Amino acid sequence: MANPVLININSPCNVRAGGSRDPLSHRLAGEGVGYLVLDENSGTWRADLGKLPAGEHLVYSRARIDTTTSAVATSLFTVEPAASVEWQVVSRNAANDPQAWRPATGLKDWSFLLNTTDHGSGPKTIAARMTEHGAETARDTVLVTFR
Known part of the structure; x- marks a missing residue:
């Protein structure tokens, strides 16, 4: 069974760039989890999930702007030991x-x-x-x- 990793993205309505911790970098919900960063060129988000143990992990993510939430998206991946x-x-x-x-x-x-x-x-x-x-x-x- 995969280890669950939960991500809840809370974003303001008007997102603008500026500074190292600008609105495009959002703190992730979850212990020991870093920041979620938007790549404006590709329109994708990157999450620093910290040091995960070897094995299967399942990431659940959902975005919210004000009171509107997206559907939950999931991604299954495996961490291989070095x-x-x-x-x-x-x-x-x-x-x-x-x-x-x-x-x-x-x-x-x-x-x-x-x-x-x-x-x-x-x-x-x-x-x-x-x-x-x-x-x-x-x-x-x-x-x-x-x-």
Whole structure:
């Protein structure tokens, strides 16, 4: 189920530009939510929703001028974590090559295809790691022998 984010836009009847917090920038209803800004060139609004957790989110929005309100509009979107799983094979007891990490598929349930003939025979270490925002946050290894 998506996490709801509610936006209620209250706008004066005569909207004019001027200043950094002019009538085209409206405070959004909701805790931790920033400003709603009108792009006059495209006629669209942009909302700063703050830092949302990974997962599905559903935005509900409605505009109001005086006592007139618009229909509620919704938009479903997914926030993906800035994380990835990578892997590599090295000869046993050898250091990992910082340039040899290969991307795995998936994050929570990840996998990769490995052709053992690409790595020669003998004792090897298969290393897998998770990176978040470019920093390694977890690593695991398994010792194998390729024949």
